[in-house]
Amino acid sequence: MSEALRNVIMQHNDPRTFVRHYLPRRVNVDLQAIVRGLEPQAEVMQASCRMLRSLDRRRPYKLTAEQSKSVNQDPRVLRLERRRxxxxxxxxxxxxxxxxxxDLRNLKQRLRAKLRRNIRESWDREQAIKDIQHQLAGGSFEDIREQHLGSVERTPEHKRLITALMSLPGATLEEEMQRRNEAINAVAAYCHLEESYRPNQPGGCRLDTVPPAKMDPERETADLIEKILKAxxxxxxxxxxxxxxxxxxVCFGDTNKSWHQRVYDFARPGDLSKxxxxxxxxxxEANATIKCEVCNITLGHRKHxxxxxxxxxxxxx
Known part of the structure; x- marks a missing residue:
């Protein structure tokens, strides 16, 4: 696509708008090979650009108890504790x-966040070197993945899912299609979800599922009345x-009345008293015996x- 056609489609007057606000900042070309006049390693760059350290499950994601307590020795924390x-x-x-x-609580939170950020940045630098040394020593990504998968108890479906999603791109189109199909099958095997019923789509597409059985209207009404009375x-x-x-x-406890009469709300407490x-x-009568159906107790006098x-x-x- 030419630059002029792109400006027409996106309605830009200046191509610098696309460069500043739309073009990704990640460079995914082998600049070192281009400068040295060598053939760029497109496959290696594609694999390296799709792997993020922030998504590595080995990366520390929270502080340990000792690391969290270490912020208590900060001079600013000690000074605020003495003032407190x-x-x-x-x-x-x-x-x-x-x-x-x-102030003390906020300071500890900031110190913990800073310590966690420093630990993660340090891990990113050191782990990258360790992974490179591991590959130079003859290792592969499979060794790292198998070691990581075995560190936590997981089901076979979960292991298959992680293995399929963490696989590297294939060298040929057939291998890439096979990798994609394996990932789809792994997700389907891991997620045992049943499709819900949907009405006919505009294009005539209909899911081959059985619609849920309709509830009996009388039963549905009875359940609704029961919920209203319970509330x-x-x-x-x-x-x-x-x-x-x-x-x-008294009206609420009288089961002979309709449910409308039993749950009726008076406008004011005085109207209820009347x-x-x-x-x-x-x-x-003064000595009449009355039973409160709501509380299920018998009262032996009108005053009671x-x-x-x-x-x-x-x-x-």
């Missing part, structure tokens, strides 16, 4: 003590957040029933 101990236990210096504690049961008890509930606990007096108290309604369900009468 000096202000601790003094009521007039509580704000200063909290500020010092916050409403928690709302007929008085607590710190809900001292005056808006649901009538309802409770009119429909649940006026017809009761009113006291239970107030103490347990927050209904004033």
């Amino acid at each position: 101990d000096r202000h601790r236990g003094r009521p007039t210096r509580q704000e200063e003590s909290r500020r010092v504690e916050r 409403a049961k928690c709302m007929v008890f008085a607590n710190e957040q809900n001292k005056r509930p808006l649901k009538c606990f 309802h409770f007096k009119k429909y649940h108290l006026t017809h009761l 029933f009113q006291r239970h309604a107030l103490a347990t369900h927050g209904t004033v009468s």
Whole structure:
């Protein structure tokens, strides 16, 4: 593609826009061979550019316990700890003590992050030299990979997946296609996932899967009502957040009523009190025995029933 055609496609007035903002900064050509007038090793450059040290599983990814504790010996940490101990236990210096504690915590986090970054950078430099020396001594990537795979307990499918994904590019097109197919098969063997049902696609493509069975509408409605009643049961008890509930606990416990009547919410607690007096108290005798269906207890007197309604369900009468 010519430079002019690229500018037309990307609507750039200046080709420097592509160079500055779109062109990758990674150089994947063998500059040393080009300068020396030798034939560039394209395969080697392709293999080296696709391997990142940050993806190497041997690379340390966190600090050990000893490394994490080593930041406590930093002079700045020791100085802040002395200031914290000096202000601790003094009521007039509580704000200063909290500020010092916050600064100390942030300083330790920064020191640990810096130490972790230095350790990883040092490992990147040293491990690259070790890998080169290993290859010069007659070793190969297979030895390193087998050594790494054996360090952790993994299933055969997992080992096959790592081996397929970490393989180097093939020398020919047939080898590259075979490597790609092996990677696809390894991923399929490792991920035992069943395709979900999808409707017909616009192009007429349909997955050969059985759609999920439809639930019986009556059963689905019954399950929904059961969930609503279960959630409403928690709302007929008085607590710190809900001292005056808006649901009538007597109506909720009456299974002969419809579920709409059982979970009905009154507009105000006063409306619930009027309802409770009119429909649940006026017809009761003083010595009547009443059962609270919600709490499953029997109350032997009308006053006991009113006291239970107030103490347990927050209904004033």
